[in-house]
Every structure is written in C-alpha cells, then in structure tokens.
Amino acid sequence: MNLSLFSSRPWLWLAAGTALAAALPWLASEFIASVVLSCLMYIALAVSWSTFCGATRYLSLATSAFFGLGAYSTAMLVDVLPWPLVVLAGAAVATVVAVAMGAAVLHLRGTYFAVLTFGMTELIRHAVTFVEKQVSGTVGRVLMVVPSEATVYLTVLLIAAGAIGCALWVRRSRFGLALAGIGADEQRAQTLGVHTRNAKLAGFALTAAFAGATGAAMAVRWTYIEPAAVFSPFIGFQTVLIALIGGAASIGGPVAAAVVFSLLAETLRLQLPYAYMVVLGLLLIACVIWLPEGLASLARRKGRVRP
Amino acid sequence: MTLTGWAELLAGGLITGGIYAVVAIGLNLQYGLMRIMNISHGEFLMLGAFLTWWAHTTWGGSPLAFLPVVFLALLVLGVAVHWLCFRPVAARAPNVDVFEARSLMVGFGLMFLVQNVALLIWGGDLRGYDYLAEPVQLAGMRFTPNKLVLFGVALVLSAALIVLLKATLLGKAVRALMQSPMGAQLVGIDTKRLHPLMFGIGLGLAGVAGGLLSMAYEISPSMGEPYTVTALIVITLGGFGSIAGSLAGGLLLGLVEALGMYFTSPSLKMLLSYAVFIGVLMWRPNGLFAR
Numbered sequence: 081m082n083l084s085l086f087s088s089r090p091w092l093w094l095a096a097g098t099a100l101a102a103a104l105p106w107l108a109s110e111f112i113a114s115v116v117l118s119c120l121m122y123i124a125l126a127v128s129w130s131t132f133c134g135a136t137r138y139l140s141l142a143t144s145a146f147f148g149l150g151a152y153s154t155a156m157l158v159d160v161l162p163w164p165l166v167v168l169a170g171a172a173v174a175t176v177v178a179v180a181m182g183a184a185v186l187h188l189r190g191t192y193f194a195v196l197t198f199g200m201t202e203l204i205r206h207a208v209t210f211v212e213k214q215v216s217g218t219v220g221r222v223l224m225v226v227p228s229e230a231t232v233y234l235t236v237l238l239i240a241a242g243a244i245g246c247a248l249w250v251r252r253s254r255f256g257l258a259l260a261g262i263g264a265d266e267q268r269a270q271t272l273g274v275h276t277r278n279a280k281l282a283g284f285a286l287t288a289a290f291a292g293a294t295g296a297a298m299a300v301r302w303t304y305i306e307p308a309a310v311f312s313p314f315i316g317f318q319t320v321l322i323a324l325i326g327g328a329a330s331i332g333g334p335v336a337a338a339v340v341f342s343l344l345a346e347t348l349r350l351q352l353p354y355a356y357m358v359v360l361g362l363l364l365i366a367c368v369i370w371l372p373e374g375l376a377s378l379a380r381r382k383g384r385v386r387p
Numbered sequence: 388m389t390l391t392g393w394a395e396l397l398a399g400g401l402i403t404g405g406i407y408a409v410v411a412i413g414l415n416l417q418y419g420l421m422r423i424m425n426i427s428h429g430e431f432l433m434l435g436a437f438l439t440w441w442a443h444t445t446w447g448g449s450p451l452a453f454l455p456v457v458f459l460a461l462l463v464l465g466v467a468v469h470w471l472c473f474r475p476v477a478a479r480a481p482n483v484d485v486f487e488a489r490s491l492m493v494g495f496g497l498m499f500l501v502q503n504v505a506l507l508i509w510g511g512d513l514r515g516y517d518y519l520a521e522p523v524q525l526a527g528m529r530f531t532p533n534k535l536v537l538f539g540v541a542l543v544l545s546a547a548l549i550v551l552l553k554a555t556l557l558g559k560a561v562r563a564l565m566q567s568p569m570g571a572q573l574v575g576i577d578t579k580r581l582h583p584l585m586f587g588i589g590l591g592l593a594g595v596a597g598g599l600l601s602m603a604y605e606i607s608p609s610m611g612e613p614y615t616v617t618a619l620i621v622i623t624l625g626g627f628g629s630i631a632g633s634l635a636g637g638l639l640l641g642l643v644e645a646l647g648m649y650f651t652s653p654s655l656k657m658l659l660s661y662a663v664f665i666g667v668l669m670w671r672p673n674g675l676f677a678r
Binding site: 190210360378 | 475479484485489492496500504507525589666
C-alpha cells in the first residue's frame, strides 16, 4: 500500500477503498472473501486500538474481553433483535464494561496497566464460563438464525471503515491532541488544562465500542460460541501485535500490517499452526528490537509520510 | 471437617504455595532488577519440566539429581536470551517506561516462540512418570513423598536465595541495583554482567520449579501460562522487587486457593486467583507487605 498517497488524501482513499471492498463478495471467490473478512476484522481492531493506545501509550490487552462480550451479546440477542441493533448492542455492552474497567484501572500506567487489563480479560472470561456452566447449564451456545454472509461482510466492512474514519477524525480534533498530549507527558497535559481522566475514559470506551461491534458481527461466523474461543487472549495479542508492527502512532501502518497478517494467518495457520506461532513470535521480537516504531517509521524515514 | 482434614488441606495449600514462591522469585528477580516483565517465564518452567522428564525417561535415575543440570542449562539459556533480546531493546529504549513496554512485547514473542517450539518437538499430549508416588503417613496425614520433596526443595531454594541476597557481596550489589540503578553504577557495580546473570538465575529457578512439578504432576507444553499468571499474582501480593515478599505471597496464595477451592468449587480456582490479583493491584499496588 502506498502510504504517502494515503496520507495526503485520506478521506478519498478511505471512500474508494470501502467502495472497492464492498463490491468484492460479488466479484471474488468465497475463499478470497473470507480472507478479506478476517483482514477487515483485524483492521477494525488494530486501528481502533491504536486510536487510543497508540496515542496515549497505554498498552491495553483487553481487546479480547470487548470482542468476546460483543460476541456473547450477539449470541443472546440475535434471535430477538434486528441485525443492526444486535451489532449496536454488542458495542454498547463493551462500552459500558470499558467505562467501568477504565474507571478502575486508568490511573495506573505502564506494566501495571497492561498486566491489569490482561488480568481483567481473563477474569471476565472465567466469570462468563462459570456463569454459563452454573446458571445456564451450557458450555457454549449454538446460533440458529444467522444473517447472510454478504450482510456480515458488509457490516464488518462498515465497522472497519468507521474505525479508520474515526481515527482520522480523532487525529485532527482537540480530543486527539489531548490523547497525544497524555502520551507525550501526562502531567504536562494535565497542567495545560486537559481533563486527562475523562479523555482517557472516552478514548478507552471508543476502542471498546469498535472491538465490541467487531465481536458482535464476527460472532455469527462461528455458529458455535464458547468462552474459550471468543475470549481467546490470542485475539487481543494479535491486535496489539498488528498495531505495534504497523506503527501504533499511524493509521496506514496498522492497516498494512493487518493485511499482511491476515494473509499469513489464513495461509499458514490452518496447515502449520505451531510453525505459524513460531514465526509470529520471532517477528514480534525482531520488530520490537529493530523497528520499535513500526512499519510506518520505515516510510517516514524515507521522508514520504508526515509524522 | 476433622482436625487432620484441616491440617491436610492447609499443608496441601502450602505445598502448592512453595512452588508458586520459587516461580515468583525468579520472575521478581527479572522485574525488580531489570524492569523486564517476563511474560514468558512459565514457558521456561515448562522447558525445565520437559528436560527433567526427558532425562529421567532416557537415562533413568532420580529426577532430583537432574535439577542442578536443569538449573545450569536454563541459566545459560537465560543469559543467551538476555543477550539476544533484552540487551538490544535496553540499548535502544529512550527511557525505562518505553523499555518496560517493549520488553513486555518481547516477552509475548518469547512465549509464542518457546511454547510452539515445544509443541513441534513433543506434541500436545500430557506426559509424566512415577517418582515416589506411594503415599506415606505423617502425623495422621497422608501425603505422596514426591510432594514433600517438592515442598522441601522449594523452601530450601527460596531460603538460599534470600540468604544469598542478604549476606553476600553479590547480593548486596543486586539489592543496590534494585534500589537505584544509577547509584549502583556510580559505585562501580557492573550492570552489564549482573543483568544477564540475574536474568539467567531467574530462568534457572523457573526451570527447577518445572523439574519439581514434573515429579508430581503431568506435564504438557501449555502448562507454563497459568504459572506465569500465578507468579504475576504472587509478586503483586509480595511487592515488586521483594524476594521475601514473594516467598510469603506464594505460600499465602497457595493457602487461599486451597481454602477457596474447598469451600466453593474447583472450577472457581482461576476466578479466585484473578479476583485476588485485581483486588491487590487496585487497593495495594505496592504489595500487601509494603510499609
């Protein structure tokens, strides 16, 4: 992907890309459509993650919690509500939990924050598992009525486009400046009149809303929902990984990294699951050592992308 | 419940707690000293378990005799990992916050790497061997001797490490580094040698803990992750950087888990641990024993 063109006319490229991707299910084969779908899912997750976590440098590992909550709300509501409301409900549930979680943990920084969000994700997973086993008497839920594949695809496309649009908007807004200020020096931002607590809460909730909506939309692809699958910490790790490898301070970086990773995942993971994870681990280590600012810094080093 | 029943329950909790303490002390050396939150710590425990199992099934003999070898092997591995991964990260990070975040990500990378290499080599099956598994009677309580050995070695190791840190010049240097990295360098403590060594000792401890576990429990390549989480919980309980705190925290968590599981249900074990963890992090982020 040509990052320089993307950064000079982002809205145009977003609209063109969305229109192109929207036509895809009717043009390409089923396999390609499913690869693109997982690609879109990771774009939505990684871009919305970096909107908050990249700007403020708060390393959240809670993406899988929001994703899983979205998926579970779909499992409960898909028979009752119309589809758009189901997705919105997923986003709403994730947002509510994010606000509660954020109020409790956003005063902590660094490793404490990362580890605590991870712990909370696991806590939510174990709690859902326990409630499902004891109260509902099931270990998983089967989705009987699901919308058509094209509907799911277009929904995820809309969410991904929304996440990119939202990231573009945030970067140009006062809110985005406040988040970047927190990332550079939180105390200074506070002194300069940023209400850091509210800004962080709002940013965290925004990330969660997109992750929840993505989870709600992707849930129907599984048909069988169980906590171990939808709350898998791997979804959170992969999101962070994509955002960091792409460059969490940019938008084009995570998008490019999401494309690369979905291709890798779809081609390698099914045949060689262990080897895929080994490659992933090596890539992550290499990336942190040699490219700590992500792929986007490569483009920037050549002077093509504005920082 | 009878008195013996209580005693058995508490002793069982302490035995699990002893292992938690060794794993946590290793992790605490790495975090307290170098700010490396090594999320792959449990994977090296798993490596230690598999090394012991492999040596025992290939050559026979007492698995206890292999523990020093496992310790040394993982120490060397740890020095290598530090040299290959964490040293370059430390060299490039502008400040300690950035270093912490990046070394956390490296830890995740190592976790994927080590766990899946183990899966490639050994497959995902559960493995184990019998060692001192015949129960014995002790003051009216029944135990398998391997668990008693496990507890004894764990306690001796933890105590030895605490003495090492309190009484020797090396320990003094380590404690100085924990208090103030800059100050330690100013009085001539060689950080470049001490960091890899302590990272290696941390992994060595994890390896020994794994070897001990393999005597009493079944092992698999995915066994490490719960121990990483438990170690995190323990060092949060005991306080980051406090070795004696980790020992106390480990034993305490073992007891809490044993009691909690007895009075509620075993499926709540992880839920309990995480609840303790989050509670402590939110209300006493410097540990239960912080003054």
